Amino acid sequence: MKITEIRNKLIEKELKVTPQRIAILEAIIKLHNHPTAENIIDYIRNNHPNIATATVYKVLDALASNELIKKVKTERDVMRYDAVIENHHHLYCSESDRIEDYTDNELNELLEKYFETKGIPDFKIEDIKLQIIGKFTKTKK
Amino acid sequence: MKITEIRNKLIEKELKVTPQRIAILEAIIKLHNHPTAENIIDYIRNNHPNIATATVYKVLDALASNELIKKVKTERDVMRYDAVIENHHHLYCSESDRIEDYTDNELNELLEKYFETKGIPDFKIEDIKLQIIGKFTKTKK
DNA sequence: TTTTCAAAAGAGAATAATTCTCATATAATA
DNA sequence: TATTATATGAGAATTATTCTCTTTTGAAAA
Ligand SMILES: [Mn+2]
Ligand SMILES: [Mn+2]
Ligand SMILES: [Zn+2]
Ligand SMILES: [Zn+2]
Numbered sequence: 001m002k003i004t005e006i007r008n009k010l011i012e013k014e015l016k017v018t019p020q021r022i023a024i025l026e027a028i029i030k031l032h033n034h035p036t037a038e039n040i041i042d043y044i045r046n047n048h049p050n051i052a053t054a055t056v057y058k059v060l061d062a063l064a065s066n067e068l069i070k071k072v073k074t075e076r077d078v079m080r081y082d083a084v085i086e087n088h089h090h091l092y093c094s095e096s097d098r099i100e101d102y103t104d105n106e107l108n109e110l111l112e113k114y115f116e117t118k119g120i121p122d123f124k125i126e127d128i129k130l131q132i133i134g135k136f137t138k139t140k141k
Numbered sequence: 142m143k144i145t146e147i148r149n150k151l152i153e154k155e156l157k158v159t160p161q162r163i164a165i166l167e168a169i170i171k172l173h174n175h176p177t178a179e180n181i182i183d184y185i186r187n188n189h190p191n192i193a194t195a196t197v198y199k200v201l202d203a204l205a206s207n208e209l210i211k212k213v214k215t216e217r218d219v220m221r222y223d224a225v226i227e228n229h230h231h232l233y234c235s236e237s238d239r240i241e242d243y244t245d246n247e248l249n250e251l252l253e254k255y256f257e258t259k260g261i262p263d264f265k266i267e268d269i270k271l272q273i274i275g276k277f278t279k280t281k282k
Numbered sequence: 283t284t285t286t287c288a289a290a291a292g293a294g295a296a297t298a299a300t301t302c303t304c305a306t307a308t309a310a311t312a
Numbered sequence: 313t314a315t316t317a318t319a320t321g322a323g324a325a326t327t328a329t330t331c332t333c334t335t336t337t338g339a340a341a342a
Contacts, residue, residue, distance in 0.1 A: 016309055018319065037299080052321040057300060059319090073214050077299065077329075091264055102261065110255060120243065123232055126275040134267040157338055159290065178328080193292040198329060200290090218300070218328065 001029050013066040023048050024059045025068060025083075033140075034072050034080040034090075034099045072099060089130035098140070102132060142170050154207040164189050165200045166209060166224075174281075175213050175221040175231075175240045213240060230271035239281070243273060 006025050010017045027043045028035060035043070041056050060081060063069045070082040072090065080099065088103040111128055147166050151158045168184045169176060176184070182197050201222060204210045211223040213231065221240065229244040252269055 016318065018309070020320070050321075052323090053299095054301075054322080055320050062319095071216070073216055075212070075214055077218065079299085091261065094267055100264075104259075106259075107255065110251070114248065114251060118245075118247075120232065120273070122277055122279040123241075123273075124276045124278060125273055126235055127273075129272045129274070131270045131272065132261070132264075132266055132268075133270070135265045136263060137265060138263040157289065159338070161291070191292080193294090195293080195330075196291050203290095220328085 001026070009068055013068060015062060015066060019048065020051055020055055021059050021063070023051070024056060025063060028063075028069055028081050029083040032083060034082050036078045036080055038078075040081070074099070087127075089132060091136070092131055092133045093136055094133050095135065098136060100136070102130070142167070150209055154209060156203060156207060160189065161192055161196055162200050162204070164192070165197060166204060169204075169210055169222050170224040173224060175223055177219045177221055179219075181222070215240070228268075230273060232277070233272055233274045234277055235274050236276065239277060241277070243271070 003022060003026065006022050006029075007017050009025070010021055015021065023044045024040060027040045031039060031043060037053075037056055037060060040060075041051070041053060044051055044056070060069070064071050064081070067085055070085055072080040072082050074080055074092075074097070076097070082101075084101055084103075086103065087108060088101050089107070091100045091102050093099070107130075115125055115128075144163060144167070147163050147170075148158050150166070151162055156162065164185045165181060168181045172180060172184060178194075178197055178201060181201075182192070182194060185192055185197070201210070205212050205222070208226060211226055213221040213223045215221055215233075215238070217238070223242075225242055225244075227244070228249065229242050230248075232241045232243050234240070248271075256266055256269075
């Protein structure tokens with residue numbers, strides 16, 4: 001992902017292009033696997049030592065509400081962030097903080113079909129996310 | 142749910158039976174719909190005005206790690222608690238904090254069958270939870 | 283029933299993640 | 313290049329939760 005691409009993403013969303021926003025979006029993409037705000041700050045401060053914590057949070061919020069990133073909730077008291085914005089699910093390690101993406105269109109269709117037929121009384125579904133909890137049998141590549 | 146039943150649940154798990162534990166477990170059951178620690182404290186303090194905040198959190202932890210309640214994660218920075226311990230999913234309102242249970246064994250079987258055949262590379266599934274996000278079309282009864 | 287004591291509760295301080303406030307800087311536009 | 317709305321930086325504030333330490337208590341043992 002080149003910086004020009006990141007820049008364009010921001011422009012498309014009518015967000016002002018700032019070095020901070022570029023750095024943060026770049027960091028989330030590069031770090032992949034759902035960094036915390038702290039991970040992002042640590043990573044960014046190498047090249048960008050003066051960025052303020054509050055700025056990072058504000059940028060993360062702006063990016064998330066403009067659908068350039070997603071927030072990923074965890075069992076613990078830390079938000080994590082995701083550069084993958086297409087519909088996907090998550091694999092959560094039951095013994096560490098590791099979170100990996102799980103994209104599966106066959107599954108999405110299966111669920112869609114299931115709920116189309118079955119429906120949920122008094123509820124209009126907008127989105128379905130799976131939290132798949134378990135153990136990874138290989139360490140991260 | 143009578144107090145004797147609650148008492149027995151605690152005894153089964155070899156937890157000391159204390160008025161605080163009884164009150165908290167009773168509160169979660171009565172309040173249903175996933176109260177926060179604060180909701181629980183407010184409710185309990187009517188009959189039990191001196192209970193300490195830290196006690197509530199410690200009891201909630203003890204109950205959760207003994208599988209008498211479940212923790213329910215949310216988008217926001219507050220944990221919520223669930224007296225329903227059987228396997229179930231959650232309906233999350235996209236415009237409020239309302240969370241309702243969704244129990245569906247047909248769905249569980251469908252998913253189990255799906256992943257049994259398909260599998261996820263390098264991952265051993267232990268549990269699957271759905272976060273079903275949308276809008277309730279009726280206000281709470 | 284009283285004694286004993288590990289475990290639990292209470293009080294309040296501490297922590298951690300996040301949000302807020304407000305002065306200053308800057309990107310986009312004219 | 314000047315203008316201005318918006319973003320950033322700095323640090324304080326907030327919020328949910330956890331910790332530390334002292335006192336109390338439930339329940340097993342005597
Ligand atoms: Mn649940
Ligand atoms: Mn917090
Ligand atoms: Zn993801
Ligand atoms: Zn539930």
